[in-house]
Amino acid sequence: MSHHGAGLRKLTKDRELVQQIAADWRDAAMTDADKALCSYAEKLTLKPSSLDSTNIEALRSNGFNDRAIHDACAIVAYFNFVTRIAEGLHVELEEYWAPEDVL
Numbered sequence: 001m002s003h004h005g006a007g008l009r010k011l012t013k014d015r016e017l018v019q020q021i022a023a024d025w026r027d028a029a030m031t032d033a034d035k036a037l038c039s040y041a042e043k044l045t046l047k048p049s050s051l052d053s054t055n056i057e058a059l060r061s062n063g064f065n066d067r068a069i070h071d072a073c074a075i076v077a078y079f080n081f082v083t084r085i086a087e088g089l090h091v092e093l094e095e096y097w098a099p100e101d102v103l
Helices: 002-012 015-027 032-046 053-060 066-088
Strands: none
Touching: 002 015, 015 032, 032 053, 032 066, 053 066
């Protein structure tokens, strides 16, 4: 989270929110739509075979259209793929540091 947290802090400009997400996204001060997206991403990452139409409907009921759902799925799946490649090859992350990005 520290490597990606820096990017999220830069994007949101909200250090407290990023700390909440790092601790447990379920308790973070996010919209219902953001929480639905996090729930979907977590399930796709940890238990992809358990996804069903109710997960897609939860996204739709929070304002996501088919294109947004497709894009979310593709981004989460790609991120998981790249992470597994990096972990499988024991790739060292480049140092990323800026004083304003420290948690």
